[in-house]
Amino acid sequence: MKGDPKNLGFATRAIHAGNPPDPTTGAVVTPIYQTSTYVQDGVGGEPEYEYGRVQNPTRRGLEINIAALEGGVDGHAFATGMAAIQTLMTLLEVGDHTVVSHNVYGGTFRFFTQVLSRYGLEFSWVDTTDLAAVRAAIRPETRMVYVETPTNPMMEVTDLAAIAELAHEHDAVLVVDNTFLSPYFQRPLEHGADVVVHSATKYLNGHSDAMGGLLVSSTPEQAEWFAFVSKSAGNILAPMEAFLIQRGIKTLAVRMQTHESNTRQVVAMLVQHPAVKAVLYPGLPDHPGHEIQKRQATGFGATLTFDVGSYAAAKRLLERVRVFSLAESLGGVESLISHPASMTHASVPAAERAKLGLTDGLVRISVGIENAEDLVRDLEQALD
Numbered sequence: 001m002k003g004d005p006k007n008l009g010f011a012t013r014a015i016h017a018g019n020p021p022d023p024t025t026g027a028v029v030t031p032i033y034q035t036s037t038y039v040q041d042g043v044g045g046e047p048e049y050e051y052g053r054v055q056n057p058t059r060r061g062l063e064i065n066i067a068a069l070e071g072g073v074d075g076h077a078f079a080t081g082m083a084a085i086q087t088l089m090t091l092l093e094v095g096d097h098t099v100v101s102h103n104v105y106g107g108t109f110r111f112f113t114q115v116l117s118r119y120g121l122e123f124s125w126v127d128t129t130d131l132a133a134v135r136a137a138i139r140p141e142t143r144m145v146y147v148e149t150p151t152n153p154m155m156e157v158t159d160l161a162a163i164a165e166l167a168h169e170h171d172a173v174l175v176v177d178n179t180f181l182s183p184y185f186q187r188p189l190e191h192g193a194d195v196v197v198h199s200a201t202k203y204l205n206g207h208s209d210a211m212g213g214l215l216v217s218s219t220p221e222q223a224e225w226f227a228f229v230s231k232s233a234g235n236i237l238a239p240m241e242a243f244l245i246q247r248g249i250k251t252l253a254v255r256m257q258t259h260e261s262n263t264r265q266v267v268a269m270l271v272q273h274p275a276v277k278a279v280l281y282p283g284l285p286d287h288p289g290h291e292i293q294k295r296q297a298t299g300f301g302a303t304l305t306f307d308v309g310s311y312a313a314a315k316r317l318l319e320r321v322r323v324f325s326l327a328e329s330l331g332g333v334e335s336l337i338s339h340p341a342s343m344t345h346a347s348v349p350a351a352e353r354a355k356l357g358l359t360d361g362l363v364r365i366s367v368g369i370e371n372a373e374d375l376v377r378d379l380e381q382a383l384d
């Protein structure tokens, strides 16, 4: 397309933002600039491209794209979601304190508790659906509030506008890991968040064939810092991965619609199945976060958790599914099923899991975009 897609609709921006025709050949798709360095015109100049760790046109296209989708000032792309979170946390200095959703991704929990705690950063683990608990956890040295909404696997929903206000009253930045809903359904910066994090490995890429992480900044100062840390620490996204994620994002809108409509059919079966004790999905009207999510997002997503009562029942189900694959991760076109207590959240100590209600009977599914009736039938035959 010609011109700036900034003011166009989501699907148009997903396809065109950061993806102009290649200036050298007119290629409609940004090429994979698989190069580590760039020839310079002369000595002492200030070339736009000088070294692959610092600049790469394929990666840059993805960064511009995600900023346009989240409504941020700029984006930065990293080797994985955890690499993005690692860079994000350099906003903090020794002695700074962060209030964190108590049910964040297990890898984030591990990184904060077992790595960053060694460098003088402090964390309080709080149920961020409870604003009074967040308020009580804030200290004079609190500089960050870090949330996932909905959380995985407990599907807890945090009120973004309310928690943003609370964080800002105390001069703390609000960071939202938006991996689960993607900007198609939820754009945290519009509700007052200061930085958005993504594991682009999930819905953004959408095809389970690349890993990546993204940060979206809301101020030029943050963006400048993330660019500086990215060139200094070097945990950047490789060009091939940037290409795959950018290609995935082009179909994000249609994929998310199908993911969600399939999920509605799967949930409708699960809620009435006698072997299922509970279904945790914010799309259900009796879910405690339903009204909040309706307000701050345009959909409920396609990842959900249900309780089959015991480890034995969960194991039986996981071993009997045929269309669903037993695997960690989520957000790909194929449906996945996992056992959080022994897989994604194994790094959370058993006592902490018990406090969260993350019991051995919980099963997490990522509903793909296969035919919904195949997915429903598969779960039914495995549960019977």
Ligand SMILES: Cc1ncc(COP(=O)(O)O)c(C=O)c1O
Pocket: 080, 081, 082, 083, 105, 107, 108, 148, 152, 177, 179, 180, 198, 199, 200, 201, 211, 212, 213, 329
């Ligand atoms: C919500 C969330 N954030 C971050 C991550 C980390 O991303 P990555 O696996 O790309 O490092 C994950 C991975 O599962 C995740 O689910």
